[in-house]
Amino acid sequence: MRTLTMTGLARMTGLASVAALSLMAAPAALAETGVTADTIVIGGMGGLTGPSAGLIIPQLNGVQAVFEEVNAAGGVHGRKIVYAKQDDECLPSRGVGAVKKLIHEEKPFMIVGGGCSNAAIAQKPEVIEAKIPWVIVASTADSLTEPVNPYVFTTMSAAWMEVYGQLQLALDQGKTRIAVVWQPDAWGKARLEPMKQAFKAKGIEPVSIQEIAVEPTDTTPTVLQIQATKPDAVLLLLFPKAAVPFLRDAYKVGLQPLMVGGSPLGEIDVLAKGVGSPDSVKNLRAVTAAGYGVDDPQVAKWKGIVEKRFGDRFNVLHMYGISAGQFAVEALKQAGPEPTREKILQIMSNLTVKTDTYAGPLECKPTDHQCHKALGIFAFQDGRVTGIGVTRPTR
Amino acid sequence: MVTLSNEPSAPRAIKRRNLGWLVGRRPALAVGVLLFAVLPLMANPYQVYVGNLALIYVILAVGLNILLGLAGQLSFANGALFGVGAYATGLLRLDAGLPFWLALPVGTAITVAIGLAVALPALRLRGLYLALATVAFAQFALWTFVHWDSVTHGTAGFVMAPVDFTALGLRTTTGIYYLSLVLAVLLVAAAYGIMRSRVGRALVALRESEVAAESIAVDITRTKIVAYTLTAVYAGVAGGLFAGLLNVVVPESFNLFQIVLQFCMVVVGGLGSIAGSAIAAVLLIVLQEGLRGMQDLQEIGLGLLLLGMLLFAPGGLVQALRRWLPGWTEPHSRGGDE
Numbered sequence: 001m002r003t004l005t006m007t008g009l010a011r012m013t014g015l016a017s018v019a020a021l022s023l024m025a026a027p028a029a030l031a032e033t034g035v036t037a038d039t040i041v042i043g044g045m046g047g048l049t050g051p052s053a054g055l056i057i058p059q060l061n062g063v064q065a066v067f068e069e070v071n072a073a074g075g076v077h078g079r080k081i082v083y084a085k086q087d088d089e090c091l092p093s094r095g096v097g098a099v100k101k102l103i104h105e106e107k108p109f110m111i112v113g114g115g116c117s118n119a120a121i122a123q124k125p126e127v128i129e130a131k132i133p134w135v136i137v138a139s140t141a142d143s144l145t146e147p148v149n150p151y152v153f154t155t156m157s158a159a160w161m162e163v164y165g166q167l168q169l170a171l172d173q174g175k176t177r178i179a180v181v182w183q184p185d186a187w188g189k190a191r192l193e194p195m196k197q198a199f200k201a202k203g204i205e206p207v208s209i210q211e212i213a214v215e216p217t218d219t220t221p222t223v224l225q226i227q228a229t230k231p232d233a234v235l236l237l238l239f240p241k242a243a244v245p246f247l248r249d250a251y252k253v254g255l256q257p258l259m260v261g262g263s264p265l266g267e268i269d270v271l272a273k274g275v276g277s278p279d280s281v282k283n284l285r286a287v288t289a290a291g292y293g294v295d296d297p298q299v300a301k302w303k304g305i306v307e308k309r310f311g312d313r314f315n316v317l318h319m320y321g322i323s324a325g326q327f328a329v330e331a332l333k334q335a336g337p338e339p340t341r342e343k344i345l346q347i348m349s350n351l352t353v354k355t356d357t358y359a360g361p362l363e364c365k366p367t368d369h370q371c372h373k374a375l376g377i378f379a380f381q382d383g384r385v386t387g388i389g390v391t392r393p394t395r
Numbered sequence: 396m397v398t399l400s401n402e403p404s405a406p407r408a409i410k411r412r413n414l415g416w417l418v419g420r421r422p423a424l425a426v427g428v429l430l431f432a433v434l435p436l437m438a439n440p441y442q443v444y445v446g447n448l449a450l451i452y453v454i455l456a457v458g459l460n461i462l463l464g465l466a467g468q469l470s471f472a473n474g475a476l477f478g479v480g481a482y483a484t485g486l487l488r489l490d491a492g493l494p495f496w497l498a499l500p501v502g503t504a505i506t507v508a509i510g511l512a513v514a515l516p517a518l519r520l521r522g523l524y525l526a527l528a529t530v531a532f533a534q535f536a537l538w539t540f541v542h543w544d545s546v547t548h549g550t551a552g553f554v555m556a557p558v559d560f561t562a563l564g565l566r567t568t569t570g571i572y573y574l575s576l577v578l579a580v581l582l583v584a585a586a587y588g589i590m591r592s593r594v595g596r597a598l599v600a601l602r603e604s605e606v607a608a609e610s611i612a613v614d615i616t617r618t619k620i621v622a623y624t625l626t627a628v629y630a631g632v633a634g635g636l637f638a639g640l641l642n643v644v645v646p647e648s649f650n651l652f653q654i655v656l657q658f659c660m661v662v663v664g665g666l667g668s669i670a671g672s673a674i675a676a677v678l679l680i681v682l683q684e685g686l687r688g689m690q691d692l693q694e695i696g697l698g699l700l701l702l703g704m705l706l707f708a709p710g711g712l713v714q715a716l717r718r719w720l721p722g723w724t725e726p727h728s729r730g731g732d733e
Contacts, residue, residue, distance in 0.1 A: 048688055087688035092552070093648040096641050097448070097684060100441040121554055122643040141551075184541075186550040186645075 032340055034109030040079045040339070042067070042328065043108030045098050045123065046115040046137070047090030055317060056115040059138050060085060061310045062302075062321020062357075063112050063328075069305065070329050077337040081329075084108060088119045095119035099126045108132065110344060112328045117141035117159075118186050127151060133344045137324040138289075138317075140263075141190050145369045153348050153369045155324040155355075155362050157289040160194040162262040164393035165287040165375050166235045167198045169260050175233035179208040179226045181246060182237035188214075191237045191262070201395065207231050215241045223249045236261040244274035251280035263288040266316040268380040281380050285388070290316040291359030291376045293385040299357055319357035326355040327362050327371070359390040419722015420670045424583070427677075431576050435569055443572055447640055449680040450575040451633050456660035456672040457586050458629020463658075464667035465595060466622035467602025469522060471654050472513050472529040475536035476627055478649030480506040480634020482540065482547060485644040488555050495558040495639060502638075503631030510627025511620065518619050521605075533654060540646035552645030555638070571639050578632055579673075586669045587725075589625065596727050598622055599667075652694070656683075659701050665711025668725055675712060 034041035044063060046056040067081040075081065084106035088098035095118075102108060103126065110133040114120040120139035127134045128151050136144060136154035140162075145154050157165075170178050180195055182188045192209075199206055207229040210222045223246065226234060234250075236243055236259055243265055250256070265271060266288035272281045292299045294314050302322055303314040312318065330353045335343045351371070354361040360374025377389040416422065434446045459473045484502030487493045493501065513532050520528050540547050560570025589595050597618045600608035605615055638644050660679055664671030679697075686693045704711060716723040 049691060091647055092643050092645045093641060094687075096643075097441070097444060098687065100444045101684075101687070104439040104441040118551060118645050118647070121551075122641060122645075125554075125557070125642060143554075184550065186552075189550055 032109065033107045035079070035339060038075075038079055039082050040076065040332065041082045041084055041106060041108045043102040043106050043111040043132075044083055044085045044113030044137075045088045045095070045102055045111070045119075046085070046113055047119070048085065048087035050089040050091075052090040052116055056090065056138075058306075058312055058315060058317035059115050059321040059324075060113065061306060061312055062318035062323075063137060063325040064321075065302065065305050065309060065318070066322055066325030066329060068309065076329060076332045077339075081332075083112075085113070088116070088123070090116035090119050092118050092122035095122045096126060099123040103127070103130045103132065109339070109341065110328065111135065112324050113137055114139040114144075117144070117190060120144055124149075124152065131341065133341055133348065135324050135328050135348070138320045140187075142194070148367060148369050150345055150349075153327075153364055153371060155327045155371055156320055157263065157372045157375055158370045159190045160197075160395065161370070161372070161375065161393045162287055162289075163191050163195040163235070163237070164198045164395060165377075165391045166260040166262060167195065167202065168391060168393060169285060169287055169377060170233040170235065170258060171202060173233070173258060175258055176204070177207045177229070177231045178204070178233045178235060179210065179229060179231040180206050180235045180237065181210050181212060181222065181226065183214045183239060183242045184211050185214050187239070188237050195235065195237065206235075212238070212242055212246060214239070216245050219246045219249045220253065222246070223253055223255055226250075227253060227255045231257050233258040233260065235259075236265060239264045240267075240271060240274065244271060247271060247280050247284070248275045251275060251277060256283055259284045261286045263290070263316065266290055266378060266385070267294075268378060268385050269383075272380060278380065278383070284380065286378045287375050287391060288316060288378060289372060289375060290319040290357060291374070291387070291390070292319070292357060293378060293387055295384050296387065302356060322357045323355035323362065323372075327351070327353050359387070360392070414721045416722065418720050420716075420725065421722065424670060424673070427673075428576075428580055435572055440568060443568060444640070445680065445684050447568075447572045447575050448684075449677045450572075450579045451636050451640065452657075452660060452676040452680050453579045453673045454575075454582050454629050454633040454636070455657055456664065456676040457583055457669055458626045458633070459657050460661050460664070460667065460669060460672040461586060461589065461598070461629070462622045462626040463661050464665075464672070465590065465598040465602060466619065468517070468619065468622060469526045470513075470517065470529040470623075470626075471526060472510070472532045472536075473626065473630055473657055474649050474651070474653035475533040476506055476510050476513075476630035477634045477637070477653065477657075478536060478540060478646070479509050480631035481638040481644050481648070482634070483631070484635035485553065485555055485638040486546065488638075489553055499632070499635040499639070502635045503628060506631030506634060507624055507627040510623050510630070514620055514623035517623070518616055533651075537646055537649060540649065547646075550646060552643060554643045557642055558639045571636065575636050575640070578636065582629060582632065583669060583673055590669060590725065591728055594618070594621055599727060602667075655697060655701075659697050662701055663704050663711055665713035666709075668711060668713040670723070670725065671711050671713030671716075678712075 044060050046060050047053050064083050067083050071080045086098040086102040088095035112135045114136040115138045117139045134152050138156045140156055140159045142159050182192045208226050210226055212219050212222050265286045268281050272278045306312055306314045306318050331344050331347050334347045348364055349366045352361050352363045359376045362371040363373055364371040373392050375391050376387050378385050379388050435443050462468050462470055480502055483505040484498045487498035487501055517525055541550050557567040597613045600613050601618050609615055660675045661672050664675030
């Protein structure tokens with residue numbers, strides 16, 4: 001009996017492949033995907049499961065809260081917004097599949113999403129190839145928006161902005177002996193290099209640059225090394241999981257200079273609880289994308305909406321999403337009753353929007369799609385996180 | 396009259412053999428190949444992407460089965476070798492400027508060289524000690540991907556330009572898909588060739604008993620090196636294709652979950668069964684995509700599936716197929732089919 005040999009199998013595959021290729025046709029162009037007479041589909045992707053879900057879900061809930069409010073008020077030019085989300089687990093390897101599924105199965109008109117930089121970097125070529133307008137909610141890697149790409153906008157502060165803002169805050173307070181602590185992951189590395197450039201631009205050298213693990217249990221040796229350099233300010237490129245043990249150990253050994261963190265450390269009250277003492281954060285300042293404290297009256301409306309609708313504890317992460325959602329809605333409104341992707345791109349390239357959760361307006365220009373310019377400065381005072389100023393970092 | 400023989404009667408055997416040509420392993424694989432070949436004509440780009448991922452995992456699982464299923468070597472290094480293949484191919488393109496066509500084979504050769512570096516100490520180890528040594532290698536490789544910034548670009552990884560298939564008149568996604576399909580078919584066919592050769596029988600002898608294998612003149616050292624080399628070839632090719640598919644390489648793609656996933660494919664398919672590995676790879680990738688948004692369920696589900704198969708169906712899917720359908724045996728000699 002004839003058996004199917006290796007060459008036979010290979011030949012069969014070759015023939016099948018050739019047959020398949022010969023039948024392939026160019027995909028037909030679609031006109032205004034995602035828009036119907038009464039709906040407009042907006043896509044969103046982020047880590048809805050996995051270790052980063054706690055950071056990403058509130059952001060996308062913030063976006064959704066805006067869309068649901070708009071829908072309740074009649075929609076945009078009579079169209080209700082349908083927010084279709086896909087889980088990318090914050091992993092590049094899963095992110096490509098997520099954005100492909102979003103683009104080709106949910107068929108959105110535009111995208112408002114993206115919370116993790118590495119996943120967003122992997123997704124960017126797919127979005128560009130599909131020519132879909134993309135408003136990034138919280139991915140901060142500079143490479144996402146530098147150089148400018150016509151399809152990609154961010155309403156989050158870019159990585160370089162926060163570190164320049166952190167250093168400027170320390171310098172503005174007359175500090176000259178400045179140390180840096182960072183966590184060795186993609187997020188930390190994306191900030192360390194701009195931080196070094198910021199020091200260089202100001203013509204000073206950090207007294208110490210120390211690395212601590214992403215989830216350390218004891219940071220005492222690092223704290224003692226920093227203390228030995230007698231810093232008058234420490235810039236923290238850390239997430240709360242690293243910042244809490246660092247602040248705890250610094251408090252323990254009496255290292256209490258000015259400390260300046262970024263957006264992830266915006267919830268100083270939560271950090272104080274984690275450390276176990278409000279005194280441990282009395283010198284901590286956070287330069288964040290959000291413009292208001294969670295208890296500030298300016299965001300009280302959104303706090304009520306988010307907590308009622310999602311059962312979340314309102315925090316700065318929701319604020320990122322709310323601003324991104326409001327930016328997208330304003331662009332849709334300006335696009336008129338017959339929105340096209342081209343029109344939206346043109347509008348967003350020259351759009352200025354004062355949102356409810358950021359300190360200053362989002363300002364996009366054709367040469368600058370990093371639209372968030374004004375960062376809030378926060379401190380923990382009288383038992384609550386309080387805005388104490390605004391900074392507009394420049395390079 | 397009572398017969399003591401378990402052999403089926405002649406007409407029954409002929410009937411079973413004929414049925415095997417309809418529902419057996421070969422027609423199933425042929426239909427599978429045909430479905431994969433026409434998938435880009437019928438499916439959207441996302442579904443084609445999932446199909447491509449499945450093909451890459453078919454290569455990985457079949458390669459791991461040579462080492463784990465045929466040779467019985469409990470190695471956890473395959474996730475790391477997959478990563479080495481992806482990094483080597485990607486970096487050769489990005490930093491050395493090699494075209495993909497050259498970077499893929501050179502990247503595979505680098506993976507084989509590193510696979511052999513793992514094999515050399517592993518030659519002296521067995522069972523639990525081998526497992527621990529290969530886990531250590533996997534962790535070391537991950538550490539290297541993360542911390543050797545000057546070469547690997549660190550935690551942020553790197554992004555490459557899409558692979559250019561314009562010379563063949565194909566878009567990148569289509570080109571990578573059909574390249575993956577052709578390589579998957581060739582490597583599955585090659586695995587069957589190895590399985591039915593003297594080398595394949597030596598691998599099985601090694602798995603069953605090193606002492607017994609040595610007593611029948613199987614060169615244990617050489618056979619182990621062959622097993623590690625072959626698996627590294629498959630991992631290197633799969634890694635290179637993975638880098639070409641995603642256009643981005645980052646360390647977290649090659650973590651512990653990668654090893655769990657690959658082991659699941661081999662165990663669920665059936666240890667030692669090439670067809671089983673290929674089928675399980677496709678099923679698990681489709682399942683993983685179907686459970687997108689339910690990561691907890693994915694991880695718990697994979698763990699339970701692995702445990703369930705080990706407890707209740709240690710022979711895997713292919714064992715059930717062999718029980719119920721003719722034509723699913725995978726002989727270790729030419730002409731040994733049902």
